[in-house]
Amino acid sequence: MNAITVKNLTKKYDGTIAVDQISFEVKEGEFFAFLGENGAGKSTTINILCTIFEKTAGEVRIFDYCLGENDDAIRKNIGIVFQNSVLDGKLTVKENLLTRASYYGMGKEEIMERMNPLMQSFELESIWNRKYEKLSGGQRRRVDITRALLHNPRILFLDEPTTGLDPLSRKMVWEYIDYLRREKRMTIFLTTHYMEEVRDADRVVILDKGHIVANDTPARLKNLYTGTKLIWYTDRCIDNETVMNGFDFDYEVDHYIMKFGSVQEADLIGFLYQNRDKITDFEIVKGSMDDVFLDLTGRRLGEQG
């Protein structure tokens, strides 16, 4: 069953097209990633799917519910971790979470029944009565995720959830998300501009200037758009370079990097076998999602277009 079905979704702001006729599907229980630079249209798409923005054109279905017709049902089934924190700094963690839970019509008993396991999972006991503004970045994100899960949603939207976090907090956030994926089989919809975060996704959509430029599994995207690199640790000399005649190569500090396109990958084993006496210190590296993005958009993530 599809958790999300998007057909020809378009969003225009004052004549500017933020999202241009995008179509994609997310299966129930899937870990789906939206990759793109700032301004690519990721957050706009999430805000439309979450009923916050109105779409200009296109069709969106969340499970069996049609966006624009069954918005209340959609809202009951989704949880969102926003890019910027949306909880109240002056209120305590407890006050923030209890008031937010009430927005879903939950009574006190129901809230506490739902809250207790979340408190344990997200280790909130020690910060329960602390003001949200006094928490560290990692602690805040834990509370944000708890808030998104209060009403037991079927889809969790994560809009760049680790932006601005230190490495330890990022790791912690990812452990929680992994737990939700594996243990709860929750559908995860992630937007990010961190390449390494989409490595484990079931499906990745790359968005560039409001258009989808790729839509596949990370492995297939790598196979399609990047090749394999052979890193050969040796000195730079004419003799060595003669061996690599006909291949695309480069030298960096203490090693050659030979690039085998997806078509040439079959030649790699033969090449290594032929030169087994010469190439003794080497490693083989698959292309990264960064390379996929570079190949598709002509830019590395973080570079201005």
Add this chain to the structure above:
Amino acid sequence: MRGFIGLTKRNLLLFFKDRQTIVFSLLTSIIMLFLYLLFLKGTFVDAVNGALKEYSGMASLIGKEEIDMFANLILLTGILGSAMITVPYNCLTTLVKDRENKVDYDILATPLKRGQIILSYFVSAAVASVILTGIILVIGLVAVGVQGNSCLDVIRIMKALGIVIIGSVSATAVFMIVILFFKSVSASGAFFGMLSAASGFVIGAYIPISQFSNAVQTVCNIFPASQVTIVLRNVLVDGLLEHMDESLGGVDQGMFTDSMRELFSFKARLFNGYFDVPHMMVYICAVMFVCVIAQIFLYSVTYKKA
């Protein structure tokens, strides 16, 4: 309903947990109190004495205590009138803050109905105003009670409380329309500065509105807040004026108290006519009703981004 109550509770918690906001909400009232202690009381007392001197032999019939009490009650209506303007406005700025910080996204993505969301901001601001102005009313009544006989019975006090509730709700309804057009906290803050400065004059707390031209009086009295203050003045000061009238024993045929009611604006002048208390109550309730309907419509139209 739980969601509506939850959001209302959250808005109230945010307002009452921020002491600075509370102080700034009451800044005009605090300044008014200081001005009263510095010179406003003298102005009010001089105005009463001036009216008394016009009727020979009457000055001895009205005691200094009664004149002081009159000035104190006029001050109390001014403080309450300005608080009923500044407190709801300041509480409503939560809506602008939520918009600017995109907290409204979190609220809009919940099953709360759009009408419930806007009404929760409205109810929380009105409740905050009723609580704070109610406290000021109680403190004020205790303070004037300590000074002497304020001629306020239980019925008048209950009426005053009722006016505080209606005044708070009507001011909130009017400001809700204004606040929906602000997209940044700095813009709404600038408006608040202007509002704080102007409110004391518009409700006639510094200078009685009767001292202005007909056109200015009409402009001031178009705002329900002015009329609320006038109604409150009728409720809180009328008992004392009746007592003064009894003290005069009818020698002036009620002319002194009539002149006081005219000087300190116990009726609202609108164009060439006057609104008395029943008219003002109808006007206030009508404006309140129209504004509540308009705010639900306006919010439903403007909540979706772009």
